[in-house]
Amino acid sequence: MSIPPNSSEGIFRTLKEEILNLTLKPGQALSENEVCTRFGVSRTPVRSVLQRLQAEGLVDVVPYKGTTVTLLRLDDIEQRIYMRIAIESMVLRDFIDVCTPILLEKVRYIIRKQTVLMEGQFSSAEFYALDSQLHEIWFKATGKQLLWQLIQQSQVNYTRFRMLDIVAVQNYEAIMEEHHRMFTAIEQKDKAAIEPLVRLHMYGGLNRLGRRIETDFREYFQPFVLPASGCWE
Structure with missing residues (x-):
């Protein structure tokens, strides 16, 4: 069964793949609003996705400042x-x-x-x-x-x-x-x-x-x- 692209899992997989293949580059800002607009969803699933990406070391989430793709070390x-x-x-x-x-x-x-x-x-x-x-x-x-x-x-x-x-x-x-x-x-x-x-x-x-x-x-x-x-x- 295919995963809907605008589901929480679908958004997570898409963004993770784009980070790993450098479509989203290290240090690039990842706007919560833009992600919501792109996938046609509310903030709640997007915030959940960003938390998962942060847990995997793919993004840095700074309260009141925003989200960026992690830099390479x-x-x-x-x-x-x-x-x-x-x-x-x-x-x-x-x-x-x-x-x-x-x-x-x-x-x-x-x-x-x-x-x-x-x-x-x-x-x-x-x-x-x-x-x-x-x-x-x-x-x-x-x-x-x-x-x-x-x-x-x-x-x-x-x-x-x-x-x-x-x-x-x-x-x-x-x-x-x-x-x-x-x-x-x-x-x-x-x-x-x-x-x-x-x-x-x-x-x-x-x-x-x-x-x-x-x-x-x-x-x-x-x-x-x-x-x-x-x-x-």
Whole structure:
């Protein structure tokens, strides 16, 4: 059964998706009146939606001042990348042990879908969705679904940052090259190559954006200090 778009749940899902895919940008004001007008509802359901978004860390609600989309926190993003490298390296090494021809073909299929997607008109959200499906394969295959769910539930900042990388840089070829190299390591059962490749992939967004974080997108972030080199390893 479909959820009515102007129901409380429908409004929540729409606004959450727009925040995560950067349609609503970090720091952008979110007017209660405009949301009411847009969805044709009263203030009561809108206030409930804003409270839910606040609970998930997606908006800041300041009484008598208004609501804004939360800014990105670079230190939070860096720590989540660090966590993902540690966890995903272990999961991928386990995946190599259990990887069957069918599972390998599933990985190949997602990478092929991304390649085909890039040959036509596509949205950044479509590319990101396939990227997430790819990573989910090895978490599920190794029985680490709970870990995957916890990662998804706790990475509001990281998800938006990944979208910033995809939307702003649009270097899909670099991301695809990383995927192909990871696939080769899995296919060849090269466990020693896994952690360096995961590290390269996870830090890729930070390194692709580089100094643009400080120049073009500073208003999207809480105050931060970049590494002297402007690069992450």
